[in-house]
Amino acid sequence: MDDLAIREPPRILVPIKVLEGQALPETLVEFLAPADVIVLGYHVLPEQTPTEQASMQFEDRARAAVDDIAHAFHEAGREVETRVVFTHDRDQTVERVAADVGATAVLLPNPVGDIEELLVAVRGAIDTDRLADLVATLVGADTQRVTVVGITTDPSEFDATVAVGDARETLLARGLAPERLATETATSERPVADIVDRSDEFDVIVMGQQEGTLWSALFGDETERVAEGAVAPVLIVRGQPTESTSG
Amino acid sequence: MGATRDADGGENVNREGEAPTVVVGATTDEASVTEEGTELERSIGLVGGLAIGVGTMIGAGIFVFPGLAAGRAGPAAAGSFAIGAVIALLVALPTSELATAMPKSGGGYYFISRALGALPGAVVGISIWLGLVFATAFYLVGFGNYAAAVLAEAGVSVGGSVVVPLALVFGVLLTGLNLFGTENAAALQNYVVGLLLAILVLFLGYGGLDALGVFGRPSAPERFMPFGPLPMFTTAALVFTSYLGFAQVATVAGDIKRPGRNLPLAMVGSVLVVGALYVATIFVATSAFGSAALSSFGETAIVEVARAFAGRRGAVAILLAGLLATISSANASILSTSRAVFAVSKDALIPTAASRMNLRYGTPHVALAMGGGPTLALVALGEVEVLAEVASFLHLVMYGLICVALIAIRRDEPEWYDPDFRVPLYPLVAVPGALASFGLIAFMQPLSQLVGVAIMLATAGWYKYYANDVSLKGVL
Numbered sequence: 164m165d166d167l168a169i170r171e172p173p174r175i176l177v178p179i180k181v182l183e184g185q186a187l188p189e190t191l192v193e194f195l196a197p198a199d200v201i202v203l204g205y206h207v208l209p210e211q212t213p214t215e216q217a218s219m220q221f222e223d224r225a226r227a228a229v230d231d232i233a234h235a236f237h238e239a240g241r242e243v244e245t246r247v248v249f250t251h252d253r254d255q256t257v258e259r260v261a262a263d264v265g266a267t268a269v270l271l272p273n274p275v276g277d278i279e280e281l282l283v284a285v286r287g288a289i290d291t292d293r294l295a296d297l298v299a300t301l302v303g304a305d306t307q308r309v310t311v312v313g314i315t316t317d318p319s320e321f322d323a324t325v326a327v328g329d330a331r332e333t334l335l336a337r338g339l340a341p342e343r344l345a346t347e348t349a350t351s352e353r354p355v356a357d358i359v360d361r362s363d364e365f366d367v368i369v370m371g372q373q374e375g376t377l378w379s380a381l382f383g384d385e386t387e388r389v390a391e392g393a394v395a396p397v398l399i400v401r402g403q404p405t406e407s408t409s410g
Numbered sequence: 411m412g413a414t415r416d417a418d419g420g421e422n423v424n425r426e427g428e429a430p431t432v433v434v435g436a437t438t439d440e441a442s443v444t445e446e447g448t449e450l451e452r453s454i455g456l457v458g459g460l461a462i463g464v465g466t467m468i469g470a471g472i473f474v475f476p477g478l479a480a481g482r483a484g485p486a487a488a489g490s491f492a493i494g495a496v497i498a499l500l501v502a503l504p505t506s507e508l509a510t511a512m513p514k515s516g517g518g519y520y521f522i523s524r525a526l527g528a529l530p531g532a533v534v535g536i537s538i539w540l541g542l543v544f545a546t547a548f549y550l551v552g553f554g555n556y557a558a559a560v561l562a563e564a565g566v567s568v569g570g571s572v573v574v575p576l577a578l579v580f581g582v583l584l585t586g587l588n589l590f591g592t593e594n595a596a597a598l599q600n601y602v603v604g605l606l607l608a609i610l611v612l613f614l615g616y617g618g619l620d621a622l623g624v625f626g627r628p629s630a631p632e633r634f635m636p637f638g639p640l641p642m643f644t645t646a647a648l649v650f651t652s653y654l655g656f657a658q659v660a661t662v663a664g665d666i667k668r669p670g671r672n673l674p675l676a677m678v679g680s681v682l683v684v685g686a687l688y689v690a691t692i693f694v695a696t697s698a699f700g701s702a703a704l705s706s707f708g709e710t711a712i713v714e715v716a717r718a719f720a721g722r723r724g725a726v727a728i729l730l731a732g733l734l735a736t737i738s739s740a741n742a743s744i745l746s747t748s749r750a751v752f753a754v755s756k757d758a759l760i761p762t763a764a765s766r767m768n769l770r771y772g773t774p775h776v777a778l779a780m781g782g783g784p785t786l787a788l789v790a791l792g793e794v795e796v797l798a799e800v801a802s803f804l805h806l807v808m809y810g811l812i813c814v815a816l817i818a819i820r821r822d823e824p825e826w827y828d829p830d831f832r833v834p835l836y837p838l839v840a841v842p843g844a845l846a847s848f849g850l851i852a853f854m855q856p857l858s859q860l861v862g863v864a865i866m867l868a869t870a871g872w873y874k875y876y877a878n879d880v881s882l883k884g885v886l
Binding site for chain 2: 182206207208209210211212213214215216217218219220221222225226246247248249250251252255256259
């Protein structure tokens with residue numbers, strides 16, 4: 164726990180709706196570049212369209228768009244892996260590729276300007292080491308400030324103070340300067356709404372994957388509301404891959 | 411995607427100079443991978459596959475044939491439906507093996523063109539497109555009939571004249587849903603099939619208990635074979651139409667998750683589910699009325715059975731089920747038509763422009779229009795019943811050739827042939843499967859046979875004219 168080094172280089176999966184002109188802000192590219200990045204360009208088709216048919220017509224366009232994003236990372240000094248997928252089911256695809264590449268976190272891109280302030284929302288048991296590896300790698304020697312907020316709906320079930328303290332210790336151990344780190348705790352009936360409400364104060368939100376699959380965390384009710392409501396990009400930290408899914 | 415064009419570009423192309431497109435290189439349980447490394451997610455599970463199979467088939471066996479079949483074979487009509495299920499299984503097993511060896515879009519057309527060559531492939535592929543158009547028109551008119559009957563039952567006095575307009579309106583709606591509906595078409599299919607199955611299971615459960623005397627009114631036992639055993643077999647030929655459609659599961663093979671497991675289960679499973687429902691329907695219907703009375707009701711026999719059980723509410727519920735059955739069959743057929751067009755267009759047997767799609771809605775608008783357009787024209791013109799039998803003819807030709815394709819490929823297995831599912835004792839399945847499929851054609855009306863043969867000759871002529879240099883055998 165008291166190791167200064169990053170234990171495990173974080174791998175971030177960046178899903179992009181590649182044929183709908185979704186772009187990655189330049190500042191976000193620079194922010195993510197210290198981590199291993201996998202760009203997943205995907206296109207969702209209605210069920211009545213064979214994926215094969217779409218790939219015949221749009222594969223070249225999709226690959227070119229993903230290559231453009233890879234080039235942006237190249238400019239920022241990071242060579243990235245790219246994947247292009249035609250699918251009927253975005254959630255299934257993101258979940259499969261995330262497990263396939265062993266992603267630490269999945270990005271939900273939203274527009275962003277300069278990245279100065281990070282909100283790390285801790286809402287339940289979370290792999291603190293993975294979270295700290297991720298945050299410490301991304302902010303590194305830069306000047307961003309990190310605010311860890313522990314939110315609980317029921318203090319007797321989940322003690323936000325302990326969790327935030329734990330996260331703080333681990334981040335400090337990874338080399339984050341104390342003056343760049345703030346902590347808060349809150350009790351709220353509506354943790355998701357609270358995160359959304361505060362998203363305009365921050366430039367990037369980091370939060371844990373809650374129980375259930377990555378699917379429900381990413382696009383299920385809760386996080387969907389965060390992603391849609393939040394004005395900042397969101398990084399979802401995945402749970403540790405289990406033996407069965409790591410292959 | 412690489413075109414299999416020769417160095418001089420002069421061979422293996424159609425009249426427009428378009429070559430077959432090979433899209434998919436490797437396949438896994440979760441995705442197919444194109445030659446450039448793009449992944450194509452497999453997103454239809456076992457339930458989705460079953461919904462396609464059951465949704466395409468279910469309908470005729472319950473809502474058209476019970477009266478007709480009971481009149482010909484008596485209670486042994488249940489045996490006729492069981493024989494039909496056995497024949498369907500004889501074809502479903504070879505189709506399953508071929509589909510697990512080639513889990514790609516196209517279904518029967520794909521297997522036949524790869525195993526037997528481009529000419530039989532073109533005949534099957536193009537004529538199945540027309541066959542599906544005919545079948546869709548038939549289902550839409552069926553929908554119109556049921557919708558008119560529901561209106562009549564509800565006390566709205568309408569003549570028979572509303573049937574065609576209702577069918578047309580609904581055909582436009584379904585085609586539009588598939589053209590512009592970005593996520594609802596497949597979900598609709600699952601809900602419709604689910605609701606339909608729920609109504610049928612309730613109805614058959616109640617009717618079955620009643621027939622066994624649970625409600626204190628044991629029905630008078632009737633001789634099982636009042637006309638002897640022969641009519642049971644000839645009636646099987648008549649009712650086999652109600653099993654057409656299980657191979658439609660193979661047309662979406664490229665989108666099925668874990669194809670090695672789910673394709674055989676979905677195909678064989680949907681035949682078993684539908685067969686069990688058909689046999690139970692005949693048992694319940696003949697127990698309630700006796701075959702002579704049933705026969706006199708004709709095509710609405712099942713509605714009268716429901717009315718006998720539960721009065722007007724029963725009749726309305728069964729009419730609603732009939733409405734759902736025609737919706738599900740029509741929708742599944744529209745989807746299959748679009749995939750059939752794509753499959754032959756990808757292989758340059760028809761202009762490749764037919765597989766164009768639009769990015770805005772992400773739907774294959776050309777292929778859907780090539781299905782929906784002629785369908786609506788046929789509905790407006792009438793005469794769909796002959797065309798429905800022609801559709802059966804063309805399906806049976808495909809089924810027979812699928813069995814032949816299995817035999818051909820097993821006798822001299824190519825290197826690439828590695829199915830996850832192998833038919834045990836395959837000659838004992840595929841040979842009777844082929845004979846039964848071709849044999850059933852002999853029971854059809856001469857007019858249907860004539861039209862069917864004419865269509866096959868026309869498609870062969872088209873191949874000779876347009877795509878004579880295209881070769882597909884063994885091209886994966």
